[in-house]
Structures are given as structure tokens and as C-alpha cells.
Amino acid sequence: MTPEAFDIAFCRSQFPALALADGAGPRVYLDNPAGTQVPRQVIDRTVECLTARNANLGGYFTTSLAADEIVDMAHRACADFYNATTPGEIIFGQNMTSLTLHMSRCIGKTFRRGDEIVLSRMDHDANVAPWLLLAADLDLTVRWMDFDPDTYEFPEDALSKVLTERTRLLAMGMASNCTGTISDVKRFAAQAKAVGAIVYLDAVQFAPHHAIDVQTLGADFVVSSAYKWFGPHQGILWGREDLLKQTFGYKVRPAGDDLPHKFETGTLSHEGMAGTLGAIEYLEQFGAGSTRVERLRAAWSVIAGYEQRLTQRLIDGLRSFRGLTIRGITSGNAIDRRVPTVSFTLDGHQPEALAKDFARDNIFVWSGHNYAIEPVMRMGLMDKGGVLRVGLAHYNTDAEIDTLLASLARQIKA
Numbered sequence: 001m002t003p004e005a006f007d008i009a010f011c012r013s014q015f016p017a018l019a020l021a022d023g024a025g026p027r028v029y030l031d032n033p034a035g036t037q038v039p040r041q042v043i044d045r046t047v048e049c050l051t052a053r054n055a056n057l058g059g060y061f062t063t064s065l066a067a068d069e070i071v072d073m074a075h076r077a078c079a080d081f082y083n084a085t086t087p088g089e090i091i092f093g094q095n096m097t098s099l100t101l102h103m104s105r106c107i108g109k110t111f112r113r114g115d116e117i118v119l120s121r122m123d124h125d126a127n128v129a130p131w132l133l134l135a136a137d138l139d140l141t142v143r144w145m146d147f148d149p150d151t152y153e154f155p156e157d158a159l160s161k162v163l164t165e166r167t168r169l170l171a172m173g174m175a176s177n178c179t180g181t182i183s184d185v186k187r188f189a190a191q192a193k194a195v196g197a198i199v200y201l202d203a204v205q206f207a208p209h210h211a212i213d214v215q216t217l218g219a220d221f222v223v224s225s226a227y228k229w230f231g232p233h234q235g236i237l238w239g240r241e242d243l244l245k246q247t248f249g250y251k252v253r254p255a256g257d258d259l260p261h262k263f264e265t266g267t268l269s270h271e272g273m274a275g276t277l278g279a280i281e282y283l284e285q286f287g288a289g290s291t292r293v294e295r296l297r298a299a300w301s302v303i304a305g306y307e308q309r310l311t312q313r314l315i316d317g318l319r320s321f322r323g324l325t326i327r328g329i330t331s332g333n334a335i336d337r338r339v340p341t342v343s344f345t346l347d348g349h350q351p352e353a354l355a356k357d358f359a360r361d362n363i364f365v366w367s368g369h370n371y372a373i374e375p376v377m378r379m380g381l382m383d384k385g386g387v388l389r390v391g392l393a394h395y396n397t398d399a400e401i402d403t404l405l406a407s408l409a410r411q412i413k414a
């Protein structure tokens with residue numbers, strides 16, 4: 001399929017929130033890396049779950065059986081979303097951060113004093129702090145994979161420089177919530193596996209833009225959050241089945257030892273799972289194929305083509321402003337090495353002040369470090385207010401980008 005096959009009018013008609021307007025005009029949602037809007041399928045699935053399936057799991061009566069059914073459907077849908085081999089590999093949790101704090105304890109159960117872990121300077125704190133806390137508790141050695149602040153990418157030898165025979169874990173992101181860089185996680189995962197390390201990937205910012213195929217990534221764990229990809233507030237972790245089976249699960253005694261129950265502790269958000277299923281049902285509409293995995297893969301390819309064209313328009317427009325520095329990849333030839341999250345700084349303007357001005361024009365953006373503490377520090381921007389972050393999703397339009405650029409031009413003149 002070609003990018004032209006993406007039907008933006010149809011797409012936007014699926015999202016009730018996109019039709020809302022306020023005194024200052026239509027809402028321009030460019031805050032997507034922090035959370036996306038939801039299509040009708042998500043709302044309908046959530047409401048239906050709360051209306052007709054509102055019970056705990058494992059009972060003999062109608063609502064409990066119906067709750068079991070939707071929870072099972074959601075695991076199957078997410079297994080397809082990640083291209084997992086079995087739904088038992090899918091673990092639902094509150095969000096990526098909570099899942100990672102939980103899993104870091106389970107994974108770290110076999111780590112010993114002096115073992116090493118590799119973390120990334122490109123990552124959101126949710127894939128950094130849980131491991132730092134584990135390292136502090138167990139007296140592990142932390143090594144850092146550093147990126148080049150001029151290219152916004154990891155050099156070829158970024159991992160080999162810090163990997164040793166004692167490395168037990170590599171935790172890194174698939175795409176940055178700050179620079180937008182897509183990292184070559186397949187290559188780094190292969191290097192980490194060669195020394196027997198566990199590979200834990202943060203897919204939160206990659207999942208809203210591209211298909212994930214855990215069967216070819218070479219990782220052991222991949223985690224994302226449905227609210228970043230048009231679903232409800234819900235975290236979803238994939239883990240390799242044999243490893244999940246071996247891994248210790250911190251859980252209450254009555255909870256099952258089978259997958260996924262071993263890691264899905266307590267009563268989860270069934271409505272969140274139902275809504276997540278709705279998000280996947282929404283996405284698969286954009287692709288053809290005889291299986292859901294095929295339809296999702298085709299859908300993401302159509303979506304990525306559309307988004308990349310939009311991203312280039314945004315980057316080209318921003319580059320026309322004097323004193324503006326895009327903190328990420330800008331080359332048209334490398335547009336497939338970034339997601340449509342474009343962070344910038346502008347000489348003489350604090351990111352926070354810009355964000356406030358955009359808000360006056362009903363344009364929603366984020367400023368500051370956005371929890372990307374390591375990247376913002378590495379770029380030397382922590383004491384300068386961080387960045388102004390514009391994050392596109394597939395429901396954004398050329399016109400919205402032009403509105404943003406016109407607003408910025410007005411702010412600079414004012």
C-alpha cells in the first residue's frame with residue numbers, strides 16, 4: 001500500500017475528541033507522545049465492558065464468564081499487536097512504569113553483587129530509574145550506553161564499549177520520547193544476547209508509529225502503553241515464554257503460577273483491557289490481510305508513510321526559523337530513523353513560555369524534560385528549560401502543522 005492510501009478524513013471521523021473546539025478555536029493535538037486521543041471503538045469497548053461484563057474473573061455466572069472472555073480477547077489482540085507466539089506472553093499492568101518497576105524486581109531476583117547492567121542515556125526515566133533502584137539494592141555496577149549529541153544516534157560501538165562478560169541486562173528504548181530517534185535495537189540486542197544478557201526494550205514511543213515483531217527483535221521483554229497508541233491508560237508487557245516461566249513472580253499465594261497470572265498481580269483494569277482491544281480493532285482497519293497480524297503490519301506501514309511526510313513538513317517549517325535548533329534527526333534521507341516527535345529549542349525563548357503561548361492558540365504541546373532526564377542532561381539542556389516538544393500522530397494534518405508554524409511566527413514577532 002502507498003501512503004496515499006491512508007484516509008485521513010475517515011481516520012479523524014473515528015475520534016470524537018478531534019471534533020471538539022474551544023473559544024480559541026479547534027483543538028490541535030500535538031501532545032501525542034504524552035498520550036493520544038481515542039477512537040470510538042475504544043470508548044465502545046470500554047463502556048460495553050463496564051455495562052455487561054463487570055465482575056471479577058473465574059466465576060460461574062454470566063458477568064464473570066463475560067469478563068473472562070474480554071480479558072482473553074485482549075490478551076490475544078495484544079499478542080497479535082506484538083506478534084507474540086502465545087497470549088500467555090502478554091502481561092497487563094497499570095502502565096509501563098509500574099510494569100517495569102515490578103518486572104525489574106522479578107528479573108533481578110537472580111542478579112548478584114558485582115553483576116553489571118547497561119542503561120541508555122537516550123531513555124525515558126521509566127526504563128532507567130527502576131534499574132538504578134535495583135542496582136542500588138543489589139550493589140550492581142551500572143554502565144551507560146551513550147549517544148552522540150550531534151547526531152542524536154548511538155554510535156556503532158556504543159554498546160560494545162560497555163558490554164562485558166558480567167553484563168546481565170541491557171535496558172534500552174526503541175524510540176526516544178525526546179529526540180525521536182529510532183534506535184537499532186535488533187543489532188544491540190544481538191550483541192547483548194551474545195554475552196547472555198537479558199534485553200528489556202521500552203517500546204512506548206515506537207508502538208504508536210510502527211509494527212512491533214517480537215519474533216524478530218531478539219529481545220526478551222518489550223513493553224508499551226496503550227494510551228500512547230490510541231487506547232486507554234493501560235500498560236502491556238511482552239516477555240519470552242521460556243524466560244517468563246523461569247522468572248520469579250512476586251505475587252500473592254492464591255494467584256496462579258501459570259502465565260500470565262504469575263505476573264498479573266491483583267485485579268486488573270478489565271475495562272482498560274477491553275479498551276486496548278478496541279484500539280487494536282481500530283488500527284487493523286487500515287490494513288488488508290487474512291490475519292490480524294498481517295492487517296496490523298499493513299496498517300502501520302500505511303500510517304508510517306503518512307506520518308513521515310507530515311514530519312518532513314514540520315521539520316522543514318521549523319528550520320525556516322532563525323535561532324531554532326531541532327534536537328533530533330532532520331535529514332529527509334533519515335526520516336525512517338525517527339518517529340514524528342520533534343523537539344526544539346529557540347534562542348531567546350524558554351520552552352515553557354512557548355508552550356504557554358501555543359496553549360493560548362489551543363495548540364497542545366509539551367515543554368521541559370518530559371521525564372527524558374538522561375537525554376536532556378546529555379544535550380546540556382536541563383538548566384535551560386529542556387525542549388519544546390511537538391509530537392505528531394497519524395490523525396494530525398498538514399493544516400495543523402501550518403497552524404503551529406503560524407502561531408510560532410506570531411510569537412516570535414510579538
Ligand SMILES: Cc1ncc(COP(=O)(O)O)c(C=O)c1O
Nearest residue numbers: 095096097124126177204205225
Ligand atoms: C519512552 C517512554 N517510556 C516510558 C514512558 C512511561 O510510560 P507510562 O506512563 O505508561 O508509565 C513514557 C511516557 O511518556 C515514555 O515516553
